Amino acid sequence: MFDRLSSLVVALTLVAIAVILAALAGGDALAIAILAAAGVAAAALVYSALPSPVMAESRADTAPSPAPPPASLLRHPDFALWADQEKEPLLGCDDNIVTLANDAAIRLLGRHIVGADVRTAIRHPAATEWLSGIEGPATPEPINLVDFPRPGQRWTMRIAALSGGQKIIFLADRAAIDAADRMRSDFVANASHELRTPLAAILGYVETLQDMNGDADTATRHRFLSIIEREARRMQQLVIDLLSISRVEADRFRRPTTPVDLTSIVRTTIAQLRDSERPRARDIVAVFDDMPLPMLGDEAQLGQLAHNIISNAMKYGRADTPVTVELIREGQRARLSVRDEGDGIAADHLPRLTERFYRVDEARSRSVGGTGLGLAIVKHISERHQGQLDIESDVGKGTRVSVAFPLASGA
The missing domain is CATH 1.10.287 (Helix Hairpins)
Incomplete structure (x- = not known):
């Protein structure tokens, strides 16, 4: 004043x-x-x-008062809630002391890690060295923890640096990725082996015929040429199956939207097999009527599925025994079943029958012309059409392969 x-x-x-x-x-x-x-x-x-x-x-x-210092992210209740919803292990650290661990981290490392030094909570030499070398807010490259937490396992560890010496550590299980890498490597190796075997036979017999310079008798030449033709057809079928499984895998996330009749598809497949020159074509017995079974599907893939299942039964069933094909309605599902009267398959082999190139008896599979991809293709087609694949077998009696598909709504 x-x-x-x-x-x-x-x-x-x-x-x-x-x-x-x-x-x-x-x-x-x-x-x-x-x-x-x-x-x-x-x-x-x-x-x-x-x-x-x-x-x-x-x-x-x-006059506005100065802004309060920012609250700690690790101590925010919503952050803890979010962390517990994460499926992979997550640790929150303040000056290398674990202040927060989500449920996945506690299941992996134990409840005692909260309040402990993170370098001792994650008991792995590479993790200890990596965490000890972190200075300031720098974000280092992720590292792999081999044989963690048990021998044969591998995890990836990465870090997100926050202000005030706080950081978040993420752990990711590499088991599924490693399994996919091994599957891809095995697939390439098996495909190369399967192609190399008939190719070696073809080249060997061609060279033999060339060395004979026309001295071979007609019977010998005919026998060699028959072997060459058989091995060439085997290579051709393998290439066809490789292309088929590649196409099916590319389409596995796209649900079919085209209305089809499963009864018509199976009947057409049976007619094609009966008209073929296969020695057991007349052993196919169809046990179903002409009642339509409408569903949403890919007609070509469903025909291939039926063809593969019936062909397998023809290959591995005993000669002059029926290959029974059944198609029935079960509520809102249609079940296609194919049963043979063969030697059967031991129970320990059943879970692996849909693996690519897996064979119970390699010598017999090659003698009947199997590529080892037939049931793998069936599995992928079933999954794309939301079908349920079941394989049952009695040693000495035979095998039954069935797939149940959902019918179209209103059918």
Whole structure:
């Protein structure tokens, strides 16, 4: 308040001095009066422009207070809630002390890790060295923890650096990725082997015929050429199956949307097999009527599925025994079943029958022309059509392969 009044007093004093000086100088009375009025008005304006003490105090009271320091992310309740929903192990650390561990991390490492030094909580030499070498907010490259937490397992470890010396550590199980890599490597190796075997036979017999220079008798030449043809057809079938499984895998995430009749597809497949030159074509016995079974599907793939299952039964069933094909309705599902009367398959082989190139008896499979991909293709086609594949077998009695497909709604 003192500053505002002092400014007004100083302004009026200056006005009074100016008026006195003008009067002493013999100025006109009207001019002096105008000068005095202008001085008072200027003083009033200065006074009104200065902030009042009340307003100053009010502004001081309403001035924004400095922002509080940011809250710790690791201690936020929503962060803990999110962390527990993560399927992979996650650790929150403050100056290398574990302050938070989600459920997956506790299952992997134990509940005792909370409050412990992260370098001892993750008991692996590579992890200890990696964590000890981290300085400042830098984010190092992920590392692989081999034989962690048990021999034969592998995990990937990565880190996200936060402010204030805090960090989040993520652990990812590499088992599924490693299995896929092994499967891909095995597939390439097996495919190369399967192609190399008939190719070697073809080249060997061709070279033999060339060395004979026409000296071979007709019977020998015919036998060699028959072997070459058989091995070439085997290679051809293998290439066809490789292309088929590649196409099916490419389509596995696209559900079919085309209405088809499963009864018609199976009947067409049986007719094609009966018209072929296969020695057991007449052993196929169809046990179903012409009742339509509508579903959403890929007609070509469903035909291939039926063809592969029936062909397998023809190959591995005993000669002159029926290959029974059944197609029945079970509520809102249609089940295709194919049963042979062969030697059967031991129970320990059943889970692996749908693996690519897996054979119970390699010598017999090659003698009947199997590529080892037939049931793998059946499995992928079944999965794409939301079908359920079942394989049952009794040693010495035979095998039954069935697939149940969902029917179209309203069928």
